[in-house]
Amino acid sequence: ETGVTQSPTHLIKTRGQQVTLRCSSQSGHNTVSWYQQALGQGPQFIFQYYREEENGRGNFPPRFSGLQFPNYSSELNVNALELDDSALYLCASRDRLQYNEQFFGPGTRLTVL
Amino acid sequence: AQSVAQPEDQVNVAEGNPLTVKCTYSVSGNPYLFWYVQYPNRGLQFLLKYITGDNLVKGSYGFEAEFNKSQTSFHLKKPSALVSDSALYFCAVRVTGTDKLIFGTGTRLQVFP
Numbered sequence: 001e002t003g004v005t006q007s008p009t010h011l012i013k014t015r016g017q018q019v020t021l022r023c024s025s026q027s028g029h030n031t032v033s034w035y036q037q038a039l040g041q042g043p044q045f046i047f048q049y050y051r052e053e054e055n056g057r058g059n060f061p062p063r064f065s066g067l068q069f070p071n072y073s074s075e076l077n078v079n080a081l082e083l084d085d086s087a088l089y090l091c092a093s094r095d096r097l098q099y100n101e102q103f104f105g106p107g108t109r110l111t112v113l
Numbered sequence: 114a115q116s117v118a119q120p121e122d123q124v125n126v127a128e129g130n131p132l133t134v135k136c137t138y139s140v141s142g143n144p145y146l147f148w149y150v151q152y153p154n155r156g157l158q159f160l161l162k163y164i165t166g167d168n169l170v171k172g173s174y175g176f177e178a179e180f181n182k183s184q185t186s187f188h189l190k191k192p193s194a195l196v197s198d199s200a201l202y203f204c205a206v207r208v209t210g211t212d213k214l215i216f217g218t219g220t221r222l223q224v225f226p
């Protein structure tokens with residue numbers, strides 16, 4: 001186990017709705033990244049948060065947003081859901097000094113109908 | 114632009130035989146390379162990494178990987194495959210100066226009894 005947890009495990013939404021996914025990192029891990037893994041694909045980087053600020057973003061539109069909290073938890077919010085948003089969403093966290101030691105959570109499977 | 118390629122969608126091997134899962138990369142500067150494994154309905158589990166030093170990297174569960182700079186490859190290997198090794202394997206490169214991992218499309222390893 002990596003010590004990174006995500007909730008919920010599965011989620012079903014309809015097109016146009018909004019969704020919030022949650023991640024709880026290990027204590028002391030103040031850097032968290034979110035990835036989207038579509039079926040049959042490798043994970044794609046969405047963005048990274050460090051000290052509660054966005055600190056890098058992939059090729060995702062602004063309707064993908066996030067929050068990071070002082071208690072090492074974070075959220076991924078997606079507005080105006082589209083069918084193509086159906087995917088496994090993974091969060092990964094690391095200690096601020098361990099650049100090459102990211103720990104992934106089990107993911108949230110989002111289905112958009 | 115940095116990228117990784119996994120040329121094989123699936124690799125089949127008999128239990129007890131050696132296995133190789135291929136990965137090639139394209140980066141500017143020194144590469145930071147990783148292998149992750151994903152079991153069904155699970156997140157990504159770290160196997161091993163190459164940052165610098167010895168070209169043969171040893172990782173978890175008996176896996177190792179060989180870094181070859183001239184061929185820009187980072188193939189994953191195991192001397193004797195187990196049925197329990199059957200899973201989806203991802204090669205990734207970290208973008209220098211960020212936490213962003215760029216993943217390959219994955220290779221499904223099937224080990225037959």
